[in-house]
Amino acid sequence: MAAKFILQVLTANRLGDGEAVWWSADRRWSETLAGSEIAHDADAAAALEAIGKAAHAANLVVDVNLIDVELADGVIVPLRLREKIRAAGPTIRPDLGKQARPAAARAA
Amino acid sequence: MYRYDEFDRDFVNARVAEFSDQARRRLRGEISEDQFRPLRLMNGVYLQLHAYMLRIAVPYGTLSSRQMRMLAYIARTYDKGYGHFTTRQNLQFNWPALSDIPAVLADLATVEMHAIQTSGNCIRNVTADHFAGAAADEVADPRPYAEILRQWSSVHPEFSYLPRKFKIAVTGAEHDRAAIQVHDIGLHLKKNAAGELGFAVYVGGGQGRTPMIAKKIRDFLPERDLLAYTTAILRVYNLHGRRDNKYKARIKILVHETGTEELTAWVEKEFAELRDTELALPAEDVKKIEAYFAPPALADRPEGWGALAAAQRADEAFSAWVRRNVTPHRHPDYACVTISLKGIGEVPGDATDAQMDAVADIAEELAFDEIRVSHEQNLVLPHVARADLKAVYDRLVAIRLETANAGLVTDIIACPGLDYCALANARSISVAQDISIRLGDQKRQEEIGELKIKISGCINACGHHHVGHIGILGVEKKGDELYQVTLGGSGDEVTSIGDIVGRGFTAAEIGGAIETVVDTYLGLRAAKDETFLQAYRRVGLAPFKEALYGSEAKAA
Incomplete structure (x- = not known):
């Protein structure tokens, strides 16, 4: 049996201000992880990767990466702490970053 | 300036x-x-x-x-x-x-500042003793030489694409507050028997994944030869330093792989060709730069002694601050003040815009318009009259920067770690906050005495963990943060690299583990004035291993 595919989403930082962004299911770069397009298999991951490459080449985003996630009660949760912190903001400053914004706070 | x-x-x-x-x-x-x-x-x-x-x-x-x-x-x-x-x-x-x-x-x-050469494989910001030009124990102010090095190294065409970054530190006192022995070049400004100024030159120190203590390759380099000798070192490094492996590209590896003797011979050979060229420092140029760093005119303020003693008797918190954050100045009526950016439970090194403005006001009105940033992530007012210490303190209280912990266990160095840094593997600041809250009681801190904790969130060691009396290195293991503890490191004139104590601790465990180390020290110190570092150098790792790992340590 093939190894279980680890879910992935596409992330980057926006060129102009460096804001962390994710490729969303409604096909735009979103400032929140919630609503990201999830790759459930290798083909979908390759498609996301192509979107990332194109966006990088179009100078919309930098530092493009596919990251591993899981679904917990329907909520996308990154596997690595690094990506959890990127999605929320500094753990030591809950008043800063996405965690301080109402939309992200609701989604969390 | x-x-x-x-x-x-x-x-x-x-x-x-x-x-x-x-x-x-x-x-x-x-x-x-x-x-x-x-x-x-x-x-x-x-x-x-x-x-x-x-x-x-x-x-x-x-x-x-x-x-x-x-x-x-x-x-x-x-x-x-x-x-x-x-x-x-x-x-x-x-x-x-x-x-x-x-x-x-x-x-x-517009205020004569920039961000040039704060990254890249070039000569980075030259660092110096934060009490330079003020400390009672100083031979001469090292900053004029740091400024000469800054001018010489700024977009230096030969040294803008080195194998790797290059850091120079300068001190003018025997007691090294600039950690010169863990820099690519460390310069110790001193006088020879004839009273002439020159430098002891250290090469090849550094932290990161391969910590090395610098080797002294010259005991006394005459002042005029500073740039010729530095150029010779950089030229040898530029030519022979490794470019095939980023992790072996710093000069410390070259010194280590070549051997100090041979490397020194290469440097001396280059130097022989350079010493009488345009790189020789003309005395009048040095004087011109020195004039910029002329100390402020410090009028005698003997009334400060009595006033200070009275204020200390009247206010225990102020008294604690004077004990910890005030350092002797070469003028007896003055002092150097450390403004701690290590409030208990706060982020080491952070200051708000309002705090920065207020410190600027204090410096302008009561400290000759001069502020220093220390490599220990504090601010310093190098020239404050003893008579004005209470006024400075009261104004620091108003902006919550009066923490009396300079050099104590909560005066922790921490890199930004995984809360901000793209290279980090684990958080540093949160660990610093945890330890600070656990050990932050003023009486307990003073009972513990001088103890430097330094925390890095990855092996690059921006948090200087290798030279922490207690060092903490965060790594990632199976997706979780794990913290490795080292003991006995030191970044002063008797530099040492800390010893790894044993297996790492989780984020939940690390604060308790550090408390255990501190309590173990308190239990074994020979006298109240035996510092943690002195005690560690006397007893070694064993009692700390035993306290941290118990029977596990015996089995190992």
Whole structure:
């Protein structure tokens, strides 16, 4: 049996201000992880990767990466702490970053 | 302090214009990220987890009030109302938009500041003793030489693409507060028997994944030969340093692999050819630079002694602050004041825009307009009359910067770690906060005495963990943070690299483990004045292993 595919989403930082962004299911770069397009298999991951490459080449985003996630009660949760912190903001400053914004706070 | 001449001003303004154009073209998509990345790094612009980061050079850690106010203004206008003072005496802003950075650099240029050479494989900001020009134990102010090195190394055509970054530190006192033995070049300014100034030269120190203590390759280099000898070292490094492996590219590896004797011979050979060239420092040029660093006119203020004693008797908190944060000045009526940026449970090195403005005001009114940034991530007012200490303290209380913990267990160095840094594997700041809260009781801290804890969130060691009396290194293991503890490191004139105590601790365990180490020390010290480091050097790892791991340690 093939190894279980680890879910992935596409992330980057926006060129102009460096804001962390994710490729969303409604096909735009979103400032929140919630609503990201999830790759459930290798083909979908390759498609996301192509979107990332194109966006990088179009100078919309930098530092493009596919990251591993899981679904917990329907909520996308990154596997690595690094990506959890990127999605929320500094753990030591809950008043800063996405965690301080109402939309992200609701989604969390 | 040093003031830009016309050449400096034109040079910095030209660089601002150049980078503004590069950023504009990048934002329009006319140049790619691969093309732009090295350009932005040359100007101190990094990309971190949440945003860009701008690292601003504070040459040898010296700031005027005007410059500090500009940093406050930038924090307020372009960032999120605070800045982070680093272990290299620099300042970092964590949230600037790339599109704003040209304006930030233009504002900085108006107060003679920039971000040039705060990244890249070049000679970085030259660091110095934060009490330079003021300390009672100093032979001479090292900053004029740091400034000469800054001018010489700025966009030096031969040394702008070295195998790896290159860091120089200078001290003018026997007691080394600049950690010169863990720098690529460490310079100890001193006098010879004839009373002439010169330098002991150390080469090949560094931390990172391969910590090394620098080797002394010259006991006394005459002042006039500073640039010729430094050039000789850099030339040897540029030629022989490894470029095939990033992790073996620092000069420490070259020194280690070549051997001190042979490397010294190479340097001396180059030096022989360079010493009587235009690199020899003319005495009149040194004097000219020295004049910029002339100490302020310090009038005798003997009334301070009585006033201070009375104020200390009346206020125990003030008294504790004087005990910890006040250091002897070469003028007996004055003192050097450490402004702790290590409030109990707060982020080491962070200051708000309002705090920066207030410190600038205090410095202007009560401290001869001079501020220093220490590599221990605190601020320093180098010249304060003893008679004014209470007034300075009261104003620090008003901005919550009166923590009386300089050199104590809560005066922790911590890199930004995984809360901000793209290279980090684990958080550092949260660990510092945890330890600070656990050990923050003033009486307990003073009972523990001098103890330097230093924390890095990855092996690059920006948090100087290798030279912490207690060092903490965060790593990632199976997706979780794990913290490795080292004991017995030191970054002063008797430099040592800490010893790894054993298996690591989780984020939940590390604070308790550090408390165990501290309690073990308190239980075994020979006398109340035997510091942690002295005790460790006497007893070694064993009692700490036993306390941390118990029967597990015996089995191992």
